[in-house]
Amino acid sequence: MGNTINHSDTLLATIYEKYHADILHYIRYRITHKYEAEDLTQDVFMRLMDCRQMLRPETARFFLYTIARNIVIDYIRRYYKRQEIDYYLHETMQTYSNETEESILANDILRLEYRKMKTFPKQRRLVYYLNRYEECSVPEISDRLNLSRRTVENHLFIGRKEIRSYVKKSV
Numbered sequence: 001m002g003n004t005i006n007h008s009d010t011l012l013a014t015i016y017e018k019y020h021a022d023i024l025h026y027i028r029y030r031i032t033h034k035y036e037a038e039d040l041t042q043d044v045f046m047r048l049m050d051c052r053q054m055l056r057p058e059t060a061r062f063f064l065y066t067i068a069r070n071i072v073i074d075y076i077r078r079y080y081k082r083q084e085i086d087y088y089l090h091e092t093m094q095t096y097s098n099e100t101e102e103s104i105l106a107n108d109i110l111r112l113e114y115r116k117m118k119t120f121p122k123q124r125r126l127v128y129y130l131n132r133y134e135e136c137s138v139p140e141i142s143d144r145l146n147l148s149r150r151t152v153e154n155h156l157f158i159g160r161k162e163i164r165s166y167v168k169k170s171v
Contacts, residue, residue, distance in 0.1 A: 008052045015060045016045055023068050030072050040075060044068045109167055116166040120159060127152055128159040 023044055028037040047067045048055070055063065117128055126145065130136040138156070142149045 008055065011055060011057065011060075012045075012049060012052065014057075015048070015055075015064070019061065019064050020045070023064055026065065026068055027072055031075060036075070040068075040071050043071055047071070105171075109171070112167050112170050113163050116163050117159070120162070123147075124155040124159050127155040128163075131156055 020041065024037060024041045027040050027044075028034065031037045031040065044064060044067045048060075048063060051063055051067075113132075117125055117132075120128060123145075127141055127147075130141050130144070131138075136144065138149055138152050141147070141152045145152070
């Protein structure tokens, strides 16, 4: 038994010396990161140790390249999955950030609009409020407040103009 272990250790050492540079080159050709390629090359030889019972000098090269190919494929899959996750997180965070900023800005504009609306004369303020916040149409406001449609339209026109000007100056 001690003889078998000695023989397989010697065989592994010989295979390592003979094929290490070739396997490193094979992996390095497929992966541009030097240190990653070196780590993956070590992984190849570590996995080869798991196959030591089946290992023969004539099959060693085949085993090495098969293991190396599988390790490279796994590495590339993980790499692209990581890229995909990073991209998703970046886009999600950017969208979330943009939505948050837009929400804050929209709330600020609404506060400005409401503040300016409170400075309107009573009738204009009521017309603007009914149109903007209760979504009443010009005819509905006209009937409700017993005003001509033209008067309601004028109040809305002036009110909107003042709000736009005020928001523009404040933002």
